[in-house]
Amino acid sequence: ADTDPNPVWQFVPSHGAEDHPVLHHFAENPIFVPSYANFVLVKVGDGDRVFSEMMKHGVILRAMRGYKLPDWVRISIGKPEQNARCIEILEQVLE
Numbered sequence: 001a002d003t004d005p006n007p008v009w010q011f012v013p014s015h016g017a018e019d020h021p022v023l024h025h026f027a028e029n030p031i032f033v034p035s036y037a038n039f040v041l042v043k044v045g046d047g048d049r050v051f052s053e054m055m056k057h058g059v060i061l062r063a064m065r066g067y068k069l070p071d072w073v074r075i076s077i078g079k080p081e082q083n084a085r086c087i088e089i090l091e092q093v094l095e
Contacts, residue, residue: 039076044094047073053093059086 031043041064044050050073051063064072075086 039074041069041072041074042090043071044073044090045071047071050090050093054086054089057089057093059089061086 033041035041047063047070048065051061054061054073061076062074064070064074075090077083078086
């Protein structure tokens with residue numbers, strides 16, 4: 001049994017993102033689209049700007065302007081340490 005009282009950073013690759021910590025984080029913050037895939041869509045304001053700022057920190061996500069969603073980015077679900085870094089940098093970029 002897991003002894004971690006808050007095991008939100010665990011990810012079983014065979015599952016989609018529906019119960020992933022990235023969703024838990026965004027459920028309380030920016031607007032997001034719930035997902036069963038390995039990515040989430042997050043409304044961040046200017047998606048192109050957020051994309052550029054994240055790239056400066058070495059974090060890759062996808063701006064969704066090409067899909068007629070200029071205020072959104074797509075974030076792929078990664079390993080726990082990648083997810084934590086993505087959220088940390090995204091919070092800085094959105095300040």
